Amino acid sequence: MxxxxxxxxxxxxxxxxxxxxxxxxxxxxxxxxxxxxxxxxxxxxxxxxxxxxxxxxxxxxISSGPESTNNVLALAFGVLIVVVVIAGTMWIVADMNANMMMPSGAPMSMRMQH
Amino acid sequence: MNIAVAIDQIPQDALPSASEAGPAPKRIVVAYGFWIFLLSDIIMFAALFASYAVLVRSTAGGPTGAQLFNQTTVAIETVCLLVSSYSCGMMSLAVNSRRYLRTYLGALITFALGATFLSLEIREFLSMIAIGAAPQRSAFLSAFFTLVGCHGLHVALGLIWLVVMMVQVAVFGFAARVQHRLLCFSLFWHALDIVWVGVFTVVYLMGVSS
Known part of the structure; x- marks a missing residue:
């Protein structure tokens, strides 16, 4: 030690x-x-x-040694879920904002700021 | 009959080759289990980051991040947490070599820096609420207080955990189970620092520069 x-x-x-x-x-x-x-x-x-x-x-x-193989695999899965959650949420909500055009022509994202 | 014999023999031949050193030591297994918990905790933070990123522009006419955030406070908080992560590493080295004085010293520095971080954050929250930037003011502020407050709550729980661990070291000495718990604590504390890297980058620095 x-x-x-x-x-x-x-x-x-x-x-x-x-x-x-x-x-x-x-x-x-x-x-x-x-x-x-x-x-x-x-x-x-x-x-x-x-x-x-x-x-x-x-x-x-976290290393490439045999002791942390399982930890690296779990980390890779965790990173995948984190990316899916963050990127997916931002993508979906940005898409919905873009589609929420009001009849007057002002997009919803503009209205949300006020 | 032959099949049953064969099944009996296969695992005994296969087990040593699956892991050359036999079953993993308890220390590795405990750290792996706690690592799974930390990853699930980080996924929870990912959901909070995602809601913050979605709501960051929904200020409802209230104050924006650029008007509220003080970079000096954030820099001091960041350095506090980073150095406390380092002293926590020093503490786990002292635990491995079974040195009481260094363990207590490392724990004391870690606790002091963590408490400094937490008091700065609470002071920042109170000053924001005092000027009307409370969580109920806008969706942006709700997301901000949820994300940063959740991290602060983790730090507060970590400080309580650290005190409990030092009492256990004083009572039980460096028993194997105490060492395993201290290993879990250091993993928890380092993981909190990783989450804080995301917080100060996404919330504070991107909020100030945009």
Whole structure:
């Protein structure tokens, strides 16, 4: 146990610094004027997914080893459900908003803002 | 007869090859079961994220995210939770090497940072409610308070769990069952940090920049 402690310590420390770096980059991306608005959205999404991956590998110790095969399979299924729930909901509701055209021509999504 | 004999023999030949080291140790099985729970919890958060994403523009003439959110508070909250995740990792290393002082120290730092996070969040909620941005003001604010409040509730439960675990360490020492529970706690705490990455990106940063 003691022999592996320094390397484990190193794994957590590397994870902390990479996560702090990605967090700082996320806050910079949200406030910068260098990117177009779509680029800010895209950059934030990529940085968040990268940071979630860093947390999984360095803090939760998800690896390609035989001990975590089941965990990786369960994680893959969980990610599938998360994507289906979020993307499916946004797709369906955006579609319904687009179809809710009022007789006057004003779309429902405009009315919902007021 | 022959078939019955054959069936009896097949599992005994097949079992060692299915897993070369025999049955997985209890630690692995417990962590796997808790991992399944965490994934179901994350799927619940996915539903809350989806409802937030759908309702984020339905402000009903009320305040928007860009008017309400304070990035400095969010940055401090994020750093608090991230460093508490790190100190929780240090605590689980101390548990593995059976060091009491380091375990208590790691737990104390984790608790202090988690409590700081929670008090900042409660203060933010109260200041929003004070200026009329309460959950009943608009669909956007209902979704916001549900999503962020649910994460805060998880953090509060995690803090209570941490106190209970430290009492168990003090009473039972590093018994195998206490170590398994501490492993589950560290998985829970790291998973909360992953959910918070989604919250501060989707709710706060995208809300401020759009």
């Amino acid at each position: 003691d022999a592996s402690a320094p390397s484990e310590f190193l794994v957590y420390t590397i994870g902390l610094f990479v996560a702090l770096l990605l967090t700082a980059t996320s806050f910079w991306t949200a406030n910068t004027t260098l990117l177009w608005s779509g680029g800010v959205f895209l950059g934030l999404a990529v940085l968040a997914i990268a940071q979630m991956g860093i947390h999984l590998v360095f803090f939760l110790h």
